[in-house]
Amino acid sequence: MAVSVLSMARHIAEELKDGLSGSGVRSAARGIRRLLGVDFVGLADLSGTVTWAPVEPPFYADANSLVEKVLHSENREGRSQLVAVPLHVHQELAGVLVVAGATRRADVREAAAWIVEALERGRLAASAEQAAQAELRALRAEISPHFVYNALTVIAALVSSDPDRSRELMLDFADYIRYSLAKHGEYTTVADEFHAIETYLALQRAVLGERLRMQVRVAPEVLAVALPYLVLQPLVENAVRHGIEPRAGTGHVQVRGEAEGNDCVISVEDDGVGMDPALAEAILAGRGGTDSVGLANVDRRLRNVYGPWYGLVVETADGEGTRVVVRIPRFQPGVIP
Structure with missing residues (x-):
């Protein structure tokens, strides 16, 4: 079971390497949903666009409203079995995790921490690539x-x-x-x-x-x-x-x-x-x-x-x-x- 969880965590990290607007966001949301065992999981970028797994829920309007509140307050928002958690990367708001279904609050915090770590790694890799390109430009010059x-x-x-x-x-x-x-x-x-x-x-x-x-x-x-x-x-x-x-x-x-x-x-x-x-x-x-x-x-x-x-x-x-x-x-x- 532990190996399966670690494998899924690595998969989520790989899918989020391009950030919350990248092509792997939906796959990452599916992985988080399986780990938490909940009905729906959404990942929102700073524009408020939410990518859902497995599909957009029937209460998406309420969920979108929570996302907007979190993007403005940068605080956790929730009602009943629907919760939206801010994702801070290097102390800056990067997006929102939305979870719908019965689950422990500690598990949601852990999932959010995984996502933040994956986003931090992605930004670090992007910075390294930019540095490498800058070095190549320096060589040409x-x-x-x-x-x-x-x-x-x-x-x-x-x-x-x-x-x-x-x-x-x-x-x-x-x-x-x-x-x-x-x-x-x-x-x-x-x-x-x-x-x-x-x-x-x-x-x-x-x-x-x-x-x-x-x-x-x-x-x-x-x-x-x-x-x-x-x-x-x-x-x-x-x-x-x-x-x-x-x-x-x-x-x-x-x-x-x-x-x-x-x-x-x-x-x-x-x-x-x-x-x-x-x-x-x-x-x-x-x-x-x-x-x-x-x-x-x-x-x-x-x-x-x-x-x-x-x-x-x-x-x-x-x-x-x-x-x-x-x-x-x-x-x-x-x-x-």
Whole structure:
């Protein structure tokens, strides 16, 4: 019996994840009615619209009147075997629970508490999604003006001396901008991320010349693996901007993607200036300053999608270069490009 009640509570919570105006409200009302063993249950949003289970009762006019009173007073209202209870989420009125039939007052309070908890979880999940979208917008806004200026300057300089190369780089630049700024879904594929990496590195090679050497290798079996959009490109940009550009002489960037059992492992390695491991730890924790938010952003998004045991692993030391490793499941429910 306890298992059945817990299962029903989980079902109610899932149906209310979009609030009291969502598509799962009627199903949630049916579940609450079964738990309480009453004749009718209604759930009202702040507009006063009541969703009933199993159907609208013959005394709906009286019930609607109680709902209006609760929405104005924010207090419990009732008559005979009909009661309306306010639902407060984070101390703000979110709706009303209406119960018709013989039941204990304590059971109605418990049902109301379940509903409030479900609504709180739904709002928290929605806030997390909004935060994730804001982080993605922040990543898109991080295109370096310095890089854009240098790339366009190189392209312009080649228009007369090497028009074919200039045209090729302009197409690469258009691809880079399109991928970085386009309104993608939440997920993409390893193949698309690696294409973006190759485009970016081709442009940087044109800007830096012989100062940049690169190697990109990816195993065919991981090309179709789905992953969050704009996860790999910021890591490569970070390797060039903070690893290779500050160092003297030629620098190397290596990007590899391969399968390890059920995981896809991708590494971005440079032989640049490196950094203190304590600084790398601070960057991943979001305390690295405004020019290093990309790594923390990527790490947080990976952990949100795959769980706390995933995320970025950074291996570095002053003067020893940096290696960033991404490990993700090759197959993850709900992660679809």
